[in-house]
Amino acid sequence: MFAASEVLSPLRDGWFLQNAWLAPVIPTIGFALIILFGKRLPKKGSEVGVLSMLASLVLASGAAWQWIQRVGGAGEEQFVSPVIRTWTWWQSGGMEFTIGQHVDGLTVVVLFVVAFISTLVQVYSLEYLRGDRRYTHFFAALTLFSAGMLAMVIAEDMILFLLGWEIMGLCSFMLIGHWWEDGANSRAALKAFFTVRTGDVGLLVGISILFFAANEWTTTNLGLSGFSIRGLSAWALSGEPNSTVILVAAIALFIAAIGKSGQFPLHTWLPDAMAGPTPVSSLLHSSTMVVAGVFLVARLYPVFFTGLDILGPSSNIIMIIAAITIVIAAALAFVQTDIKRVLAYSTVSQLGYMMLGLGAGAWLPAVFHIFTHAFFKACLFLSAGSISHSASHHSFDMKKDMGGLRKHMPITFAAWTVSTLALCGVFPFSGFFSKDEIIDNVGGNGYTFFMVVGLGGAFLTAAYMTRATYLTFFGEPRGASAGEHGESSHGTHPAHDGHDAHDAHAVHDSHDAQDSHDAHAGPHESGILITAPLAILAVLAIFSGLFNATPFGESWEYMKKWTEPRAAVVEESYSGGPGEAFVVPAAESGYGESPCGKETPKDGVCYAPQLNHAKFKWSKALLSLAIVFAGIAVSWVVSAALYGRRDPRLVGLTQRNAVARSGYQLLINKYYLDHLYERGVVSFIVGPLARGAYWFNQQVLDGILHGVARVSRVVAQVVYRDIDQRLVDGAVNASADVTKAAGTTVQPIQSGRVGHYGALLFATAAVAALVFVILNT
Amino acid sequence: MLTSQFLLLGAILFCIGVYGVIARKNAVLVLMSIELILNSVNINLLAFALRNGSADGHTFALYIIAVAAAEVGVGLAMVLLIYRNRRSIGLDELSEMRG
Numbered sequence: 093m094f095a096a097s098e099v100l101s102p103l104r105d106g107w108f109l110q111n112a113w114l115a116p117v118i119p120t121i122g123f124a125l126i127i128l129f130g131k132r133l134p135k136k137g138s139e140v141g142v143l144s145m146l147a148s149l150v151l152a153s154g155a156a157w158q159w160i161q162r163v164g165g166a167g168e169e170q171f172v173s174p175v176i177r178t179w180t181w182w183q184s185g186g187m188e189f190t191i192g193q194h195v196d197g198l199t200v201v202v203l204f205v206v207a208f209i210s211t212l213v214q215v216y217s218l219e220y221l222r223g224d225r226r227y228t229h230f231f232a233a234l235t236l237f238s239a240g241m242l243a244m245v246i247a248e249d250m251i252l253f254l255l256g257w258e259i260m261g262l263c264s265f266m267l268i269g270h271w272w273e274d275g276a277n278s279r280a281a282l283k284a285f286f287t288v289r290t291g292d293v294g295l296l297v298g299i300s301i302l303f304f305a306a307n308e309w310t311t312t313n314l315g316l317s318g319f320s321i322r323g324l325s326a327w328a329l330s331g332e333p334n335s336t337v338i339l340v341a342a343i344a345l346f347i348a349a350i351g352k353s354g355q356f357p358l359h360t361w362l363p364d365a366m367a368g369p370t371p372v373s374s375l376l377h378s379s380t381m382v383v384a385g386v387f388l389v390a391r392l393y394p395v396f397f398t399g400l401d402i403l404g405p406s407s408n409i410i411m412i413i414a415a416i417t418i419v420i421a422a423a424l425a426f427v428q429t430d431i432k433r434v435l436a437y438s439t440v441s442q443l444g445y446m447m448l449g450l451g452a453g454a455w456l457p458a459v460f461h462i463f464t465h466a467f468f469k470a471c472l473f474l475s476a477g478s479i480s481h482s483a484s485h486h487s488f489d490m491k492k493d494m495g496g497l498r499k500h501m502p503i504t505f506a507a508w509t510v511s512t513l514a515l516c517g518v519f520p521f522s523g524f525f526s527k528d529e530i531i532d533n534v535g536g537n538g539y540t541f542f543m544v545v546g547l548g549g550a551f552l553t554a555a556y557m558t559r560a561t562y563l564t565f566f567g568e569p570r571g572a573s574a575g576e577h578g579e580s581s582h583g584t585h586p587a588h589d590g591h592d593a594h595d596a597h598a599v600h601d602s603h604d605a606q607d608s609h610d611a612h613a614g615p616h617e618s619g620i621l622i623t624a625p626l627a628i629l630a631v632l633a634i635f636s637g638l639f640n641a642t643p644f645g646e647s648w649e650y651m652k653k654w655t656e657p658r659a660a661v662v663e664e665s666y667s668g669g670p671g672e673a674f675v676v677p678a679a680e681s682g683y684g685e686s687p688c689g690k691e692t693p694k695d696g697v698c699y700a701p702q703l704n705h706a707k708f709k710w711s712k713a714l715l716s717l718a719i720v721f722a723g724i725a726v727s728w729v730v731s732a733a734l735y736g737r738r739d740p741r742l743v744g745l746t747q748r749n750a751v752a753r754s755g756y757q758l759l760i761n762k763y764y765l766d767h768l769y770e771r772g773v774v775s776f777i778v779g780p781l782a783r784g785a786y787w788f789n790q791q792v793l794d795g796i797l798h799g800v801a802r803v804s805r806v807v808a809q810v811v812y813r814d815i816d817q818r819l820v821d822g823a824v825n826a827s828a829d830v831t832k833a834a835g836t837t838v839q840p841i842q843s844g845r846v847g848h849y850g851a852l853l854f855a856t857a858a859v860a861a862l863v864f865v866i867l868n869t
Numbered sequence: 870m871l872t873s874q875f876l877l878l879g880a881i882l883f884c885i886g887v888y889g890v891i892a893r894k895n896a897v898l899v900l901m902s903i904e905l906i907l908n909s910v911n912i913n914l915l916a917f918a919l920r921n922g923s924a925d926g927h928t929f930a931l932y933i934i935a936v937a938a939a940e941v942g943v944g945l946a947m948v949l950l951i952y953r954n955r956r957s958i959g960l961d962e963l964s965e966m967r968g
Contacts, residue, residue: 846899846960851891 104162108154109175112246113193115151115203116256119144119239123232130228141231142214145238149207152242156200163197163654171660171699172196176322178248187317192248194321197655198390198459202245202383205466209379210238212625216474217371219621220481230270234375237263241380245387249319250299253391257295257352260381261288267376268368280367287361291351295388298344302395305337313697321391325699328394331692335399342399345388346410353385354440355447356417360765362440363424366432366488370477373432378439378473379466386446390459393450397701403453403537410451411534415545417444420763422552426559427759429491431476434560438515439469441549445530448542453703454533456656460640461526463651467636468514468523471629475508478622479564483615490563491735493571497564500615503623505565507630512561514633516554516720519713522637528716529642536706547719554723562731569615642708657700659688875916882909896948896958900941907937 122144130137159175166172178192214234221230237260244256262285269281299319306327307318313330316323327333349355354362362382366373376382389396389410400408421440428434442465449458479494480486483501487493498505514521517528527550535543617623640651688698761767841852882905889902911930918926952958 844963846963847891847894850887854887854891 103172104158104165105175106154106158106161108151109158109162109195110177112151112155112175112195112199112203113177115148115155115207116239116242116246118147118151119235119242123236123239126228126232126235130232136231137228138214138218138231141235142211142218144235145207145211145214148238148242149204149211152200152203152207155195156204159195159197159200160654171658171662173662174199174322176248189251189319190249190317191252193246194248195246196657198387198657199245201459201463201651201655202387203242205463206238206241206245206380209375209466209470210234210241212628213371213375213470213474216374216477216622216625217369219619220371220477221369226270230267230369233263233266233270234372237267237376237381241384244384247321249317249321250302250324251319253321253388254295254299257348257384257388258292260376260384261285261292261352264288264365264376264381267372268365270369270372271367274367277367280361280364284361284365287358288351291348291358291385294344294347294351298341298348301337301341301344305333305341322699324392325394326697328392328398329688329693329698329701333398338395338399340399342396343409345392345395346400346413349385349388349447350413351385352388353382353443353447354417355385355413355444356420357765359417359421359440360762360769363428363433363436363762366430366436370432370473370480373436374470374473374477377436378469382439382443383446383462383466386443386450386458386462389447389450390455390462393455394699394701396450397453400451402451402701403703407539407542408451410447411539411542414444414447414451415542417441418448418545418549419552422549422556424759424762425552425556427756430488431479431490431494431560431564432473432488434490434556435469435472435476438472438553438557441553442469442515442527445527445546445549448534448546449530452534452539452542453537454530455703456640456652456705457526457529457533459655460651461530463639464514464522464526464633464636467629468511468521468633471507471511471626471633472515474622474626474629475504475511478504478618478626481622482618487571489571490560491570494564494569495567496569497615498566501617503617503626507626507633508561508565510630511633512557514637516557516724517550517716518720519717520634520637522633522635524713524717525637525641525643528713529640531716532708532712533704533706535712537704547716550716551719551723554720555727558724558727559731562728563735566732567736643710643713652705656703659698659700659702661688661693661696661698872916872920875912879909879912879916882906882912894959894961896951896960897945899960900944900948903944904937904941907933 119141122140125140126137130140133139162175163172174194174196176192176194178190180188180190182189214231217230217234221227224230240256240259240263242256244253244260247253247256265281265285268284269278272278272281302324303318305318306324309327309330309332310316310318310320310323314320314323314326318324328338351358362377365377368376396402396410400410402408402410418441421437421444425434425437425441428437442461446458446461446465449455449461476488479497479501480488483494483497510521514523517523527546531543531546531550534546638648641648688700688702758764841848843849886902886905886907886909889905890899893899893902911933914926914930914933916926918924918930948958951963955962
């Protein structure tokens with residue numbers, strides 16, 4: 093079918109592909125400028141942030157466009173090699189540490205998404221945080237955060253990857269705790285930081301294991317270090333690695349992904365992280381930072397593919413964790429009253445879908461879900477921010493302060509509705525194309541149970557989003573939305589968002605003074621800087637699914653063509669330093685017959701495993717659509733009865749019925765995981781571990797210190813007495829004595845009489861003349 | 870030989886000068902003794918100049934005479950000042966720098 097004699101065209105290249113590394117560099121410089129000069133600039137540094145993100149967006153778009161050209165110019169089954177540039181920054185003992193870019197389909201997709209969402213969120217923040225006391229620092233942290241994510245996405249090796257990963261961890265801490273004056277916010281920031289750090293240990297361990305296992309192979313065969321993503325991918329698929337080693341490495345890396353991407357059981361930090369300002373939630377906790385874990389798995393997919401035996405007969409750890417996450421997070425979303433927490437649990441659940449896809453071998457649908465999810469989830473978060481900013485008096489409580497807002501906020505309502513439908517997976521919104529693809533492929537690869545879990549998750553998603561929509565936009569206005577605001581609303585829910593979080597009322601007033609169109613005027617639509625990003629994201633929430641619209645036939649599968657690396661055996665003609673493009677493609681096998689990932693490739697290496705794609709069938713899609721509509725309908729009826737008409741059979745059910753009560757208690761307490769962590773882990777650290785550390789400090793460390801002090805005292809005494817007093821001072825005194833004696837001896841010569849001096853002079857001259865005469869004869 | 874007689878005269882004059890410098894206590898006499906030493910050198914220079922048929926020695930001798938005149942001028946001025954301050958020109962009484 094695909095003849096080996098097919099003429100292979102050279103791959104196209106371009107300026108944007110070669111210089112994609114500028115995308116993270118520009119925001120980094122922007123961060124430094126904001127920190128150093130931001131307060132003196134007319135817009136307090138925000139213009140630097142927005143401009144640097146715009147520059148990154150231009151670079152990312154250019155790179156994406158040129159990558160599409162590159163793929164389009166390549167042969168049907170040709171392996172499109174990534175555009176790689178490296179610089180060596182340290183050399184030691186024959187090992188080279190490099191920093192560089194690795195631009196391929198996955199990179200340009202995520203690069204574009206991150207730059208795009210970051211730009212919109214920064215524009216949105218101009219309005220949302222106007223008059224904030226740490227306005228400049230907010231933009232600085234936001235810009236550095238985006239730079240970290242872009243650096244991680246573009247990383248050529250695991251060291252830069254780790255760097256970007258950690259920068260994000262730090263910036264998320266700073267941004268979540270932006271309003272740290274309130275104790276709850278700084279606790280949430282600490283919780284996020286430490287929970288993610290727990291997972292980060294896995295990343296460090298995983299990278300180390302991979303390096304020591306793979307370095308020899310990659311250096312010999314490819315001339316790459318064991319940190320290089322390319323090298324690790326080829327090594328994992330070469331049939332070389334020991335199955336235990338690569339299994340341990342894959343699990344260690346997956347633990348990092350669990351922490352960052354909020355998977356069970358480390359998902360607890362993500363809902364608490366909603367303490368940060370809403371733009372932060374939108375950027376960090378829907379589309380960017382939490383995607384990092386999914387991105388890690390997608391980036392090093394061959395390692396996971398081999399290590400965890402993806403597509404193997406039994407279910408692997410990624411799928412199990414993902415399935416648990418989908419269900420428990422969706423269930424938790426039902427009992428939340430805070431609109432942002434509903435979205436947070438929804439994010440956790442959707443990340444579960446991405447992980448499920450990756451675990452089941454549906455790489456492309458998972459990456460595509462990253463792409464579509466970023467748009468509609470960012471839109472949902474920004475809508476929630478718009479509501480709290482303009483209608484509900486900075487509250488996020490759906491039950492107390494919202495309701496009936498659809499008349500007052502038409503644009504926000506439209507954006508929210510579109511994004512909700514996309515999230516639920518209704519045809520033809522974007523979520524349908526990506527989520528249905530994941531479920532379809534999971535089933536297509538033979539994991540029927542997990543397909544059922546996915547469908548159940550889709551039902552739950554539709555139901556909790558309908559509940560949130562009903563509570564927010566329908567029914568009668570309540571609380572702040574109805575125009576009630578004042579001391580009582582401050583007292584009851586002070587900590588949901590920042591302006592109210594400063595418990596001193598004076599702060600609130602000063603904010604109002606700068607922000608004239610505050611909620612005192614009653615609910616109304618937000619300003620253009622807020623609605624414009626919402627509108628753009630809503631449009632993308634509708635249409636971004638068309639980039640890989642499987643139902644419309646193969647010609648619509650652009651994302652598959654552009655992004656999925658082809659599982660071709662690539663012949664390596666390694667001819668020198670790393671960083672050289674040295675790939676000569678050998679297109680000898682047809683699609684679906686590549687040995688990559690199934691057996692050891694001969695005469696070359698693989699950079700991507702061979703994956704299957706399920707055939708799209710309308711019958712399966714209609715089934716999932718029916719489930720989604722059932723979820724919406726059931727939830728609508730129940731919500732209308734419970735919240736709208738206050739139906740006596742439903743109101744208070746959780747108090748009356750024992751089963752319902754225990755279930756409600758379990759959910760409201762978040763499965764007691766926080767209790768477990770706080771009483772078990774944290775209190776162990778705070779209690780016995782801290783006491784033990786104190787004892788160790790007092791007894792052992794201080795003992796060592798005292799011992800050292802005592803020894804040094806004795807040594808010092810010996811040194812003082814013997815060396816300083818006797819030796820050094822002795823030498824000094826002796827030389828002084830010698831000088832004194834010599835002076836006393838010579839003293840008589842200095843008689844002060846001219847005659848004596850003259851006599852000495854002449855005598856000396858005479859002696860000198862005598863010597864001169866003797867020497868010359 | 871004529872040269873050796875000149876040299877002998879120079880040596881005698883030199884010795885007399887040295888004796889005067891060392892032994893005399895009067896500052897004026899010491900200055901005069903220095904003149905003797907310088908002139909003995911002049912005699913030596915002239916003797917060798919005549920012997921070698923060269924004008925260099927004469928030139929040097931003229932220089933020395935000029936320098937000696939200046940030196941005596943300065944020396945006598947110093948002696949005069951010392952006399953004014955101390956009412957004495959005895960060199961033995963000038964020893965104030967004994968170690």
